[in-house]
Amino acid sequence: MRCQKFAFVLAISLVIAFNFPGLAQVAEQPVAIFHAFNQNYNDVKKFVCELADQGYSHIQIAPTQKSNSSQKWWARYQPIDYGVIEGKGSQEDLRQLIAQAHECQIKVIADVVFNHMANLGGGDDFEDLSKFPGLSKDDFYSAPGNPGKKPCDINYNDGNRNSELNCWLGRLPDLKYTANVKKIQKAHLKKLLDLEIDGFRFDAAKHMPADVVKEYVDYINRESKGSTWNYLEVITDSDTRAGDYKWIAAVTDFILYNSMKAAFTFGGDLRSLRIPIAVDDSRSVTFGRNHDTIREINSSAINPYDDPSDSYLATAYVLARESGTPLILNWDHADAPYIKTGVKFRQIMYQRSKAGGNVKxxxxxxxxxxxxxxxxxxxxxxxxxxxxxxxxxxxxxxxxxxxxxxxxxxxxxxxxxxxxxxxxxxxxxxxxxxxxxxxxxxxxxxxxxxxxxxxxxxxxxx
Known part of the structure; x- marks a missing residue:
């Protein structure tokens, strides 16, 4: 088994080296990621070193670009200007957080929102496209002959992915990937890389064409010389499979989430997890719950738990597994003491595996x-x-x-x-x-x- 694993890693390394000869390294998979959900950068800076002591290898921060001015968490996922870092802190605040994290051997993952722009009060079906610096009406999908008019609704069950890619996500104006849009978004990535960001999460990746996501990930790999670890938010549905994107980078494992939800809720059977139904990729990002699955903060929550403590136990299970990349919500880290223990356990298993121990x-x-x-x-x-x-x-x-x-x-x-x-x-x-x-x-x-x-x-x- 170890020989097979070595051969697989070697093959991947050779493929990367062939396609990107300038890369200096291949980023190591995180041990565990702390999701600093909706937290100010200065606040995170105060406790980031404690996370290192607890066993975390990475921290994921809120989207950095200037966004909708509302104080609600979802406003961070409604971009206005990719050229400005503003919201949960200034560019200097972010630089100091990254520097502090690196002193403690913690790596920082940035959350980027490239599928759409903000809804700024234009109503459900219309948006004033002149409010987004650097962008023009030609950079958006709109109804024919009516710039700023919502062109269509998304249908997740029509047997193809056209509406997922070309229609607005709710009230949010959908971007076309014109040369101008790509230039602006790559400049945002470069700004974050220059601040020494260590990885990226691509929000709403399934609503972006796979070739565009691949182009951005390739750009990141070239600019960082392969030092960043990246993953994609892919919420699977009737029209979208993890396999549509996992060839590009790791994806979020909503399939495992649904399996755990069925097992850990009242009346569920934990024996169903002996061979869990999950994304077939050991890199996939796994979680007991995340901000998209919590009813209290999301009116469109995805398959939410009725009892949050069930999700805490699911998180404990995620941390015990050999496979996957655990993403731990800040709230859950604070609320369930065994979750902190699970992070330390995972770190120890990682260390013993590196030393040649059997942790299968x-x-x-x-x-x-x-x-x-x-x-x-x-x-x-x-x-x-x-x-x-x-x-x-x-x-x-x-x-x-x-x-x-x-x-x-x-x-x-x-x-x-x-x-x-x-x-x-x-x-x-x-x-x-x-x-x-x-x-x-x-x-x-x-x-x-x-x-x-x-x-x-x-x-x-x-």
């Missing part, structure tokens, strides 16, 4: 429950989540057919678990927090992360 993910059927999921990460780590309200408690846990063996420490509660062979050749949990009990005990609505420790640690705790 495997969901264990030895616990056959609709409300409890047990995952081994090779012999280096263990994760268990209990979504039920009540405690899960079993006196005996047979782990014979697993890689788990030795002493493990739970990162948040700091207790140890021992897994040993018995005379019959089978492996059992012989210690769970105390030598007086084996099996497994997990409180309701909780997630636990264990890392392998020297055997002496279990002896000390005795």
């Amino acid at each position: 993910e495997n969901v264990l059927a030895t616990v056959d429950s609709s409300t409890v999921l047990l995952i081994e990460r090779g012999n280096e780590g263990v994760f268990v989540v209990n979504k039920a309200a009540g405690k899960f408690d079993i006196p005996i846990l047979d782990l014979t057919l697993t890689n788990i063996e030795g002493c493990y420490r739970e990162l948040r509660n700091n207790f140890t678990v021992a897994v040993q062979h018995r005379q019959n050749g089978k492996k059992f949990v012989t210690r769970w927090g105390t030598q007086n009990r084996g099996g497994m005990e997990v409180q309701g609505r909780d997630a636990l992360y264990f890392i392998r420790e020297p055997w002496q640690q279990c002896q000390i705790d005795s």
